[in-house]
Amino acid sequence: xxxxxxxFRDFTLDPAARELRQGAEPIELPTSAFxxxxxxxxxxxxxxxxxxxMAAIWGRADVADxxxxxxxxxxxxxxxxxxxxxxxxxxxxxxGYRWVAPVDEETxxxxxxxxxxxxAPDAEPAxxxxxxxxxxxxxxxxxxxxxxPAVAALAVVAAITLAAWLWRAPPATxxxxxxPPALTTAALVLPAxxxxxxxxxxxxxxxxxxxxxxxxxxxxxxAASESVVALVRDRPVSHAESLLDASDIAGADTLRILPxxxxxxxxxxxxxxxxxxxxxxxxxxRAADAIAAAREAVDTxxxxxxxxxxxxxxxxxGLDELLQRTRAAMLADRLDLAGDLIRDADPAxxxxxxxxxxxxxxxLRAGAYDAVDARVSALLDRLSRERDAVLRGRALTTLATxxxxxxxxxxAAPRYAEAITLLTDRGDPEALGAAYLGRGxxxxxxxxxxxxxxxxxxxxxxxxxxxxxxxxxxxxxxLGVIEARRQRPAQAVAALExxxxxLKRLGARAEYLAAVVAIAELQQDLLEPAxxxxxxxxxxxxxxxxxxxxxxxxxxxxRGEALAENGRLRDAQTLVDRVAHEADPEADAAVRAQVAxxxxxxxxxxxxxxxxxxxxxxxxxPLLEQTDVARYLRAWTTRLAALRALGDRALAASExxxxxxxxxxxxxxxxxxxxxxxxAAEQLRTEGRVDEALDVYARALARADELAVTPADLVEVIRxxxxxxxxxGRFGQARALSSxxxxxxxxxxRAASVFVALNAALNQADALQQAxxxxxxxxxxxxxx
Numbered sequence: 001x002x003x004x005x006x007x008f009r010d011f012t013l014d015p016a017a018r019e020l021r022q023g024a025e026p027i028e029l030p031t032s033a034f035x036x037x038x039x040x041x042x043x044x045x046x047x048x049x050x051x052x053x054m055a056a057i058w059g060r061a062d063v064a065d066x067x068x069x070x071x072x073x074x075x076x077x078x079x080x081x082x083x084x085x086x087x088x089x090x091x092x093x094x095x096g097y098r099w100v101a102p103v104d105e106e107t108x109x110x111x112x113x114x115x116x117x118x119x120a121p122d123a124e125p126a127x128x129x130x131x132x133x134x135x136x137x138x139x140x141x142x143x144x145x146x147x148x149p150a151v152a153a154l155a156v157v158a159a160i161t162l163a164a165w166l167w168r169a170p171p172a173t174x175x176x177x178x179x180p181p182a183l184t185t186a187a188l189v190l191p192a193x194x195x196x197x198x199x200x201x202x203x204x205x206x207x208x209x210x211x212x213x214x215x216x217x218x219x220x221x222x223a224a225s226e227s228v229v230a231l232v233r234d235r236p237v238s239h240a241e242s243l244l245d246a247s248d249i250a251g252a253d254t255l256r257i258l259p260x261x262x263x264x265x266x267x268x269x270x271x272x273x274x275x276x277x278x279x280x281x282x283x284x285x286r287a288a289d290a291i292a293a294a295r296e297a298v299d300t301x302x303x304x305x306x307x308x309x310x311x312x313x314x315x316x317x318g319l320d321e322l323l324q325r326t327r328a329a330m331l332a333d334r335l336d337l338a339g340d341l342i343r344d345a346d347p348a349x350x351x352x353x354x355x356x357x358x359x360x361x362x363x364l365r366a367g368a369y370d371a372v373d374a375r376v377s378a379l380l381d382r383l384s385r386e387r388d389a390v391l392r393g394r395a396l397t398t399l400a401t402x403x404x405x406x407x408x409x410x411x412a413a414p415r416y417a418e419a420i421t422l423l424t425d426r427g428d429p430e431a432l433g434a435a436y437l438g439r440g441x442x443x444x445x446x447x448x449x450x451x452x453x454x455x456x457x458x459x460x461x462x463x464x465x466x467x468x469x470x471x472x473x474x475x476x477x478x479l480g481v482i483e484a485r486r487q488r489p490a491q492a493v494a495a496l497e498x499x500x501x502x503l504k505r506l507g508a509r510a511e512y513l514a515a516v517v518a519i520a521e522l523q524q525d526l527l528e529p530a531x532x533x534x535x536x537x538x539x540x541x542x543x544x545x546x547x548x549x550x551x552x553x554x555x556x557x558x559r560g561e562a563l564a565e566n567g568r569l570r571d572a573q574t575l576v577d578r579v580a581h582e583a584d585p586e587a588d589a590a591v592r593a594q595v596a597x598x599x600x601x602x603x604x605x606x607x608x609x610x611x612x613x614x615x616x617x618x619x620x621x622p623l624l625e626q627t628d629v630a631r632y633l634r635a636w637t638t639r640l641a642a643l644r645a646l647g648d649r650a651l652a653a654s655e656x657x658x659x660x661x662x663x664x665x666x667x668x669x670x671x672x673x674x675x676x677x678x679x680a681a682e683q684l685r686t687e688g689r690v691d692e693a694l695d696v697y698a699r700a701l702a703r704a705d706e707l708a709v710t711p712a713d714l715v716e717v718i719r720x721x722x723x724x725x726x727x728x729g730r731f732g733q734a735r736a737l738s739s740x741x742x743x744x745x746x747x748x749x750r751a752a753s754v755f756v757a758l759n760a761a762l763n764q765a766d767a768l769q770q771a772x773x774x775x776x777x778x779x780x781x782x783x784x785x
Contacts, residue, residue, distance in 0.1 A: 003015065006103050007103070008103045013038065020037070020078070029075070035056065036057055050097075053097065074265075076088065187221065187257060192260060193259070193261070194207075194260075208228070208259060210294055215302065218310050252277075255275070255276045256275055259297075261290060267286055270293040274305075280504070281304055281305075283297050300328040303325060303328035303329045308337065323355075331509065332507055333547060335362055335547050338358075353391060357391065361398055366547060367550030379395050385422065390426050390428050393426070393435065396415045396422070397419045405550070409446065416438045420432065440459060452478075460476075477518075480496035487708065489522040490526065493523065496518050500515035503515055513546060520536050523535060524561065525712045527747050529566045529748070532565065533563065535562075536555075542555040553583050556579055557591055564601065567749070570781060580596070580599075593623050597616070597619040600642075606781075620635055640679055649686055660679065671709045674713060674717060677697075681697045693724055694721075694725070697724060698721075700717050704717050719750050719751065731758070745774065749782060756768065756784060
């Protein structure tokens with residue numbers, strides 16, 4: 001039977017024979033990598049989405065991102081691609097991958113009587129990295145067992161402790177004995193999924209027992225391995241993942257842990273998937289030794305769960321182990337534990353520059369930015385650009401990130417650039433990806449989205465190459481931020497919700513909170529105040545969510561805004577007062593300004609125009625303008641509305657002129673100019689120049705339509721425009737215009753109030769009663785105007 005052959009450069013790919021050759025030399029590829037290569041070549045006329053590619057390779061799309069990334073790394077390595085040079089497979093940011101190398105397709109004849117190979121009915125799927133098939137026995141392969149004394153010892157222990165259960169397990173046909181009762185311990189460990197060849201089949205139970213024993217040593221009550229084996233003895237090996245949700249082996253509060261182990265390119269990857277008891281986590285570790293990788297993965301899981309890993313008295317703690325443990329504690333926001341781990345370490349370890357950098361990173365997550373600057377500056381004095389290039393690059397990235405969080409992107413940019421220069425071609429894609437990510441964030445803050453997308457694409461490529469699932473999720477989080485800043489809130493929420501789910505699963509608490517905060521803010525832009533308030537419940541109260549006071553005040557701000565948009569003015573004011581009394585005047589200056597702007601809006605909502613005008617004026621500072629231009633703009637609109645409510649036409653007119661002059665300085669011209677037009681129209685309307693006002697409203701709406709602004713921005717234009725039309729007696733135009741915001745009249749008081757005014761003007765009694773009832777329900781503590 002004929003089948004295609006694909007030739008590219010000096011490679012020949014024969015999908016039917018499952019062969020890849022470079023010249024005359026066959027190249028071994030893991031099954032998943034080979035399938036990935038074939039799928040991309042066969043669809044080279046288009047880009048292939050990540051979910052599509054996962055489903056094609058593993059039969060499902062809910063595979064860990066790191067698995068697909070590692071598979072692509074293997075294919076690219078064989079074909080000579082790197083993270084920076086993608087001549088064969090190109091990453092398509094936020095979508096997937098595309099084959100870009102020229103291909104010659106030929107037809108080859110195959111044997112007429114060739115039949116498909118049989119498939120074993122209970123073959124295990126590949127939930128972790130695909131491993132190469134084991135080579136045939138040879139003299140060169142024999143020493144491999146001598147390299148793994150710890151592995152061999154574990155095999156013996158596993159055989160002694162678990163074999164009895166396997167030997168006495170009744171055949172599946174003997175269904176006379178009652179199944180063992182479901183377990184009620186805090187945790188249980190399932191038999192491992194092994195992708196490493198028959199020589200390593202014993203790891204299925206051996207690894208299971210090692211993980212369980214180490215969890216117990218970390219003070220996590222874990223079921224005996226014998227009990228677990230008895231519970232799952234009749235379950236197909238291929239259905240291992242389903243045991244994470246099986247209700248008949250343990251209660252809902254029991255944490256079920258499924259280990260998986262994979263051998264590829266001489267390195268082991270151990271993944272622990274933990275689900276239950278309110279947790280849904282995945283941790284991975286890699287090492288040259290399966291036991292070392294398993295130990296590291298267990299310790300990471302313990303730290304994520306708030307447990308301190310056990311000390312190994314006969315194994316001195318090394319630098320890599322201390323860095324790994326502190327990193328896991330940081331991801332779980334256990335900054336106190338991370339600090340304790342360093343303080344309890346050997347003094348010689350504590351003096352290492354790597355540990356000094358780790359301390360700075362702990363301080364960064366704690367929001368102690370002055371301490372970060374001092375520590376990293378001193379560290380940079382110790383590090384050579386030539387000898388310590390990688391560590392210096394990491395230190396510069398940490399310092400630049402502190403700059404960004406302090407609202408100093410101009411200081412961060414050259415530091416990220418230097419870090420990228422130092423880290424390029426140094427064999428540390430995770431560090432290089434972090435530097436690209438940071439530079440991309442600076443570009444986002446400058447509204448330079450083309451540069452941001454380019455850097456985020458490079459960051460994702462590097463993090464894919466490193467198998468860094470957390471880094472990839474952080475990139476996707478910032479891609480969602482770009483959508484938000486481009487005034488695409490619906491697309492942004494979808495992207496951020498996906499990123500938040502992955503970050504939560506990875507146990508990255510601070511990053512997860514950042515995503516949830518952004519979602520709540522965008523839901524307000526989408527005029528979904530109830531949804532926004534519900535979203536804030538995920539991080540409330542903030543003191544239970546993060547040890548970082550800077551982040552806690554940000555959570556407080558967003559919660560206060562959501563309360564205000566739901567008419568809970570007193571509750572919102574309580575949070576404003578808390579920030580004013582408790583937040584640090586220097587370290588929290590930016591968020592204090594943001595919260596003060598919220599205070600001005602609350603005063604206006606209560607009808608206290610005098611307080612609103614005064615408070616808003618006090619917030620119009622260079623600090624707020626530099627750190628949060630959107631809230632700076634809202635402070636301006638609050639002040640102008642308050643001045644008009646006070647009847648101070650002269651001051652309102654001069655302030656409107658100042659506001660519009662400021663808008664003219666904003667580059668590029670964008671949605672903010674719409675507010676300048678609305679302010680001008682409102683001023684004209686206040687002065688009784690209605691026809692002129694209507695012309696300016698029309699211009700504002702045309703600009704808003706052209707820019708495709710958010711629902712919140714659209715209501716800010718259409719509400720006053722509709723009210724002006726009603727006052728002018730142009731009811732037909734007002735009815736047509738108001739229909740554009742009718743979809744939000746059930747969720748937003750501003751939209752609902754338009755229909756109160758319109759139906760009152762039209763003397764529509766029934767419709768007016770319905771509109772008033774709806775508006776009153778939304779108003780809460782706000783008057784309906």
